[in-house]
Amino acid sequence: MKVPVSVVILTFNEEKNIRDCIESILDFTDDIFVVDSGSTDKTLEILSNYPVQILHNPFENYSQQRNWSLKNIKFKTEWVLNLDADHRATKEFKEEVEKLFLNGIPNHINGLLTSRRTMFMGKWIKYGGHYPTYHAALFRLGRGKCENKLYDQHFLIEGDTLKVKGDIIDLITESLSTFTQRHDKWSSLEAIQQFENNLNKKDIIKANVTGNPIQKRRFYKNIYEQFPLFVRPFIYFFIRYFLKFGFLDGKRGLIFHFLQCFWFRFLIDAKIYELKKNSNKF
Known part of the structure; x- marks a missing residue:
């Protein structure tokens, strides 16, 4: 089942990651956007094989790029999921979001919190307080934005949030x-x-x-x-x-x-x- 959620993915020379990222959400939504900041590898060539809309914007920092995307993209839906190219939406996450939309999300809930499942050198890092680590990457349009920080930015949600079962896989390094x-x-x-x-x-x-x-x-x-x-x-x-x-x-x-x-x-x-x-x- 596809849900009324738009997805925004940031890219820069992500030829090793972007295919798996896109394929993890093709059964989840029909409204996928990629904001590229000048890729010179095969990222854009790979994207041409998928039903995605590509925008281009120079990269200053993560906060600026995320907030530029939220202001300049014409979304079809009320809800937006923000991903990086090295993220993968798990089956459990997608099924949980589907259930929430089928049952109806309360009007006071403006953001959904999902945990990142960090994969390092092919291993899931489960301990050391590193899991679960929640992020508000999915929120109502106009009710969320990326906080103005140079590093360790999170999405600032206006209103209440709700935890979501299921993770977003984060492949934090290739070497x-x-x-x-x-x-x-x-x-x-x-x-x-x-x-x-x-x-x-x-x-x-x-x-x-x-x-x-x-x-x-x-x-x-x-x-x-x-x-x-x-x-x-x-x-x-x-x-x-x-x-x-x-x-x-x-x-x-x-x-x-x-x-x-x-x-x-x-x-x-x-x-x-x-x-x-x-x-x-x-």
């Missing part, structure tokens, strides 16, 4: 080289964000320990950022890998949790230190 290159770039964005601390508070998710899963996650991240540089990565890794049983993910889990929970966070702190040093803020 360790790609993984570390991306995280090097993202660490720079996060370092600048924390160093400048000049976010427009009206355009970000409010931390709330009693709120929805995204608000709770933001609450704990804010606490993390209050800890001293270079101390907090050790604490974070210890909690994730030992107290939240990250070690149960095996050898590939060790690689993931060390790189994502320690190395990446330590690199952020090192770049914040560098920014402070260069600005004489010590």
Whole structure:
């Protein structure tokens, strides 16, 4: 069954991912859009074989690209699902959304929360507090937007949200080289964000320990950022890998949790230190 949901996919040189992403939603919707930011590989050639509409827009950052898409696409439906090319909609997720639309979604519900199932080196990362991790990627048009952050952006929903059973698979890396290159770039964005601390508070998710899963996650991240540089990565890794049983993910889990929970966070702190040093803020 196809549901009244439009899908937006962001692409840039995604020839290795885009086919499987599109095919995971062909039985789910008839309204698929791809916003490409200048692919030079076979991404557009592959897309020409599918019933999708392609738009082009230069990439500035994730928030800008998502919000540009929401403002400029002429959707057929009231609901929009936002995906990346390395995402896959699972059968369970699609069936759950179908049931919700068949039964009728209450008017006060403006967003649906679904968990990401992170796949790293072919393994599902289940432990270390990494699953379930909820995102509000599906919401009513006009009731959701991407928060104005350089990194770690979530969708800000106006109104109530509802958890959805079933996951969106997230293939976060094709190789360790790609993984570390991306995280090097993202660490720079996060370092600048924390160093400048000049976010427009009206355009970000409010931390709330009693709120929805995204608000709770933001609450704990804010606490993390209050800890001293270079101390907090050790604490974070210890909690994730030992107290939240990250070690149960095996050898590939060790690689993931060390790189994502320690190395990446330590690199952020090192770049914040560098920014402070260069600005004489010590």
